[in-house]
Amino acid sequence: MIRLTVQRQAILDLINRSNQHWDAEELARCLGQNGEQLGIATVYRGLAALENAGLIQSIQLADKKRYERANKGHHDHLVCTKCGDIKEFCDSEIEMRQQQVAQDLAFHMTGHQLLIFGICESCSKDSQEDKTA
Amino acid sequence: MIRLTVQRQAILDLINRSNQHWDAEELARCLGQNGEQLGIATVYRGLAALENAGLIQSIQLADKKRYERANKGHHDHLVCTKCGDIKEFCDSEIEMRQQQVAQDLAFHMTGHQLLIFGICESCSKDSQEDKTA
DNA sequence: ACAAAGAACGATAACTATTATCAATATCAA
DNA sequence: TTGATATTGATAATAGTTATCGTTCTTTGT
Incomplete structure (x- = not known):
């Protein structure tokens, strides 16, 4: 079963609150500045889990994957x-x-x-x- | 100026002769089996040069870039x-x-x-x- | 034909994004 | 509370690709 931990909640909130297309690195940096420092592996896993659950979506660019809110259709x-x-x-x-x-x-x-x-x-x-x- | 060396000619010929979507690794392996062994860096550079010259084209998949003939439009x-x-x-x-x-x-x-x-x-x-x- | 300039080669180190490992920790359900 | 299971975070590992650098062609001007 997939758990919505505090770390994942933080990731989800940040994405939902913004209109950006985040990559994992950027997102981790931003969370860090907000006092929510998570390990980079946690960010990657969290993003994958949230996408799997349909809570966020992504696009695969040439270099990196970028995530965005899913509530826009x-x-x-x-x-x-x-x-x-x-x-x-x-x-x-x-x-x-x-x-x-x-x-x-x-x-x-x-x-x-x-x-x-x-x-x-x-x-x-x-x-x-x-x-x- | 861009040079069409024997190595690049080999790459181009192989791609033009086939209908596949090659990645650099596959292409190098296949050339090697044909007795045309080239350094992997040469393959990458050659592919980039040929694409630049419009002689081949590519698609960027999630994991790797794949090259194909350009003469199909x-x-x-x-x-x-x-x-x-x-x-x-x-x-x-x-x-x-x-x-x-x-x-x-x-x-x-x-x-x-x-x-x-x-x-x-x-x-x-x-x-x-x-x-x- | 010859020499200097500019490309390209190949081996390999380096880089970037991402995933795997693993011991420690947190969470859920009975 | 306790056991089962999921998650965390530090870090090693992986994969694809690019950078480095000394060597080897090509080309071009004379």
């Missing part, structure tokens, strides 16, 4: 390759087409991950300024 | 979580909606990666057999 992500910022979106058209594609290929779909890479609005502005400066 | 992937098999598909509807989503969010899209996870046809059959056996 399903969505996909836009990842800015300049500043690392992550935006969210959900498009029902895309969701439906995926189901269709899987069905057409006799594939029993259990999940998906769509990442759109590019430059976010504020980074685009920054680079324009660079040119005019 | 853009497509996305269905990944079987049981046997690891990777199928390909391309859906113009999805491609278009992505552009739209990015535009709506003032995001300058430069690329994307869509992975659909699930159980492939032959693995589904296998597990049915298991039940009836």
Whole structure:
């Protein structure tokens, strides 16, 4: 049985209270600053357990896994390759087409991950300024 | 300037001759068996160089990066979580909606990666057999 | 053809994210 | 309370990948 210990409660609270996409290291650091210092292994295990329980969700980026609140429902992500910022979106058209594609290929779909890479609005502005400066 | 050395030629040939999604380790092993033994660092660098040159392409899975021929054009992937098999598909509807989503969010899209996870046809059959056996 | 400049090679050390180990501790259920 | 079980935290280990560095090609200008 999965236990919701004080350590896991702390992890869950922090994630739920924020809108970020945390990696384990960042999260541990932030908890440490709040006086809730946990071992890094505990953080990794806690994140895995919470995700398993459906209390948080994650996206797997090239380098590391990032966790976020689960109470926002399903969505996909836009990842800015300049500043690392992550935006969210959900498009029902895309969701439906995926189901269709899987069905057409006799594939029993259990999940998906769509990442759109590019430059976010504020980074685009920054680079324009660079040119005019 | 990027050089197409014998080592890189060997990597490129192997990838072009096959339809697989290779990881660096597998590729090095296979080349070794063909009498083309290269240092693992050379393989990694070669793959990166070839991808940079647009001669091969890659997908980033959770654990490792996998490379494939580039002469098939853009497509996305269905990944079987049981046997690891990777199928390909391309859906113009999805491609278009992505552009739209990015535009709506003032995001300058430069690329994307869509992975659909699930159980492939032959693995589904296998597990049915298991039940009836 | 020759020498200097620039790439690439290969062995291996280093790095990063993550998981495994294990003794100590905390929690639950009867 | 007690025993069974889960979790913790320190740390070792693992996996994939990149960095280092001396050596070995290539290329290019003369």
